[in-house]
Amino acid sequence: MIIYNTLRINRMVMHRIVARTADVDHATVEYNDTLIPIDREIEIILKDRLSSSFGRHSKSFELSIENVDADSTFSFVKDIVDMNDDMFIANSHDIADLLAAAQGNKGNVPGGYLLIIDCTNYDHHPVYVLMKAESHNALNIVGNSAHALQNIILSPAQKLYKSAVFERIGNSNPLTKDDFNTHLFDSQFNSGTKLASYFYKDFLGLTISGNAPIETKNFYNLMVSTTESAYADNVDLINHIKDQVVSLLTSEVATITPREAILNIVPEAQRDLFIRKVANEFEGSFVKNISLLSHQLNNRTVKLGQGLKLFGPTNLFNNETITIETDENDPSIKIIKIRTNRQDE
Numbered sequence: 001m002i003i004y005n006t007l008r009i010n011r012m013v014m015h016r017i018v019a020r021t022a023d024v025d026h027a028t029v030e031y032n033d034t035l036i037p038i039d040r041e042i043e044i045i046l047k048d049r050l051s052s053s054f055g056r057h058s059k060s061f062e063l064s065i066e067n068v069d070a071d072s073t074f075s076f077v078k079d080i081v082d083m084n085d086d087m088f089i090a091n092s093h094d095i096a097d098l099l100a101a102a103q104g105n106k107g108n109v110p111g112g113y114l115l116i117i118d119c120t121n122y123d124h125h126p127v128y129v130l131m132k133a134e135s136h137n138a139l140n141i142v143g144n145s146a147h148a149l150q151n152i153i154l155s156p157a158q159k160l161y162k163s164a165v166f167e168r169i170g171n172s173n174p175l176t177k178d179d180f181n182t183h184l185f186d187s188q189f190n191s192g193t194k195l196a197s198y199f200y201k202d203f204l205g206l207t208i209s210g211n212a213p214i215e216t217k218n219f220y221n222l223m224v225s226t227t228e229s230a231y232a233d234n235v236d237l238i239n240h241i242k243d244q245v246v247s248l249l250t251s252e253v254a255t256i257t258p259r260e261a262i263l264n265i266v267p268e269a270q271r272d273l274f275i276r277k278v279a280n281e282f283e284g285s286f287v288k289n290i291s292l293l294s295h296q297l298n299n300r301t302v303k304l305g306q307g308l309k310l311f312g313p314t315n316l317f318n319n320e321t322i323t324i325e326t327d328e329n330d331p332s333i334k335i336i337k338i339r340t341n342r343q344d345e
Contacts, residue, residue, distance in 0.1 A: 002167055003122055004051040009043055012036050012117040013089055015096040017132070019103065019111035027103035027111065029096045033089055046117070050129065053163055053185040059292075060165075060185040061214055065177035067205025073098050073130070074205055077166050078175045080118050081126040092116045099132065102202035109198055110134045112161075121167070131163040132199065162186045162199050164206070182206060194221050197281075212289035215282065219258060220245060220293055222278040223265075230270050235303040241265055246297060246314075249290055257285040304334055 016030040036042075054060045068074050076094050083091060096114050103109045117129040163185045170179030184206060189195045195218055200206045208214045223245045231237045244265045248256065258279040266274045290297060300317050302310045302324060316322045320339070327333035 002054065002127060002165065004055055005047050006122045007047060007050070007127060008120040009038055009046060010118045010120060011085065011088060012038065012115060013092045014113055014115045015092065016113055017096065017100055017103065017111050019109060020105050026105045027100040027109070029093070029100045031093055031096065035085060035089070049131075050163075050165075054165055054183055060183045061208075061211060063182055063184050063200065063206040063208060063211060063214075065180065065182055065205060066201075066207040066209075068177050069205075071098075072205045073203060074166075074177060074180075077128050077130070078168075078180070080128055081168075088118065095130065099199075099203045102198045104198075106198060109196075126168045128166040128168075129163060130166075130204070131161060133161040162188075162196060164200075164204050189217075194218060194225065209283055209286075212287040213292045215286040216249065216256070216289050217292040218281065219256060219261075219278070219286070220249060220296060222281060223261075223274075226274055226277045230273055235305045237267070238303050246300075249288065249293065250297060254288060255285045256288050258282045310336065 013032060013035055015032055018024075018028045018030060020026055065074050073095060076091050076098070080088060080091065095116060099114055112132050112134040115129070115131040115133070117131070119127040119129060121127050165183045167181045167183075168175070168179055169181055170176075172179050182204075184200050184204070186195055186199065195208065195214065200208070208218065224242060227238055227241045227245075231241070245261075248261060248265070258281075259275060262271055262274045262279055298314055300312060300314045302317075304310060310322070310324070312322060322339075323337045325335045325337070327335055
């Protein structure tokens with residue numbers, strides 16, 4: 001177990017990841033070849049960020065290491081404690097290259113700054129942190145200063161970031177993936193966006209297979225986003241499919257097979273689209289666990305058209321406190337009734 005506010009930060013280095021541009025069709029790296037000076041203020045800010053991301057009340061996840069090839073992130077991370085500073089910096093170049101390669105030519109993946117931190121836990125176990133902060137395009141780092149780290153990457157206003165922690169728990173020789181616990185934090189996933197596969201899978205070499213809460217939330221997010229995209233002009237069908245997805249997630253079914261769910265829920269014309277964008281993201285079935293979906297399942301959003309939505313606790317719709325009907329004389333008109341439990345005197 002990591003107690004983040006007691007971590008000893010030994011050294012860190014930072015590189016800039018430049019997203020694809022009109023002139024360069026793939027992500028690139030601007031390297032820094034010096035360590036970032038660590039002062040008390042930087043240490044406090046960094047520990048606070050790690051505690052909020054990975055601490056007891058955080059929304060981080062433990063994932064399994066899948067890619068252990070010689071050119072994997074794991075292979076570059078596992079022996080950091082044994083590297084001198086020059087080796088550590090050179091090794092960090094390789095890690096940054098892997099992140100740029102994972103982003104590749106994806107135009108929707110922003111650039112940012114990769115921070116690689118070598119730490120020691122209270123029990124003297126090595127802890128390695130890889131953090132990508134997706135800074136605003138207008139911001140730029142000049143040099144590799146602690147000032148830049150504090151005011152751009154670790155600023156309280158900087159909310160878009162992804163982090164991974166590799167905690168060494170064993171001492172095999174050579175080290176294997178079983179000698180590490182690995183945790184992931186993705187700020188956008190916690191706000192309802194699909195978990196970024198380029199980061200956790202392509203870059204870090206981790207897998208969500210077998211992690212029921214994440215697979216369940218990924219399924220929900222993918223079904224909702226694909227539904228809203230495929231049926232942008234049909235709010236009734238959007239609401240219907242979303243209700244069916246919620247019904248499946250709250251049913252007594254123990255496992256979900258995404259392809260089967262799509263065949264049961266999605267109209268035939270768009271099934272291939274859903275299979276490509278949703279079902280193909282999963283390796284067959286997964287165990288259902290809705291622990292990460294409490295907000296989405298306890299509240300309901302009903303699209304009404306023209307940018308209008310009705311939002312409220314799910315139970316108010318289920319007990320008919322709120323009802324939505326279609327005007328029998330004009331299908332484009334919705335009649336919303338809200339029971340206030342007030343009785344006229």
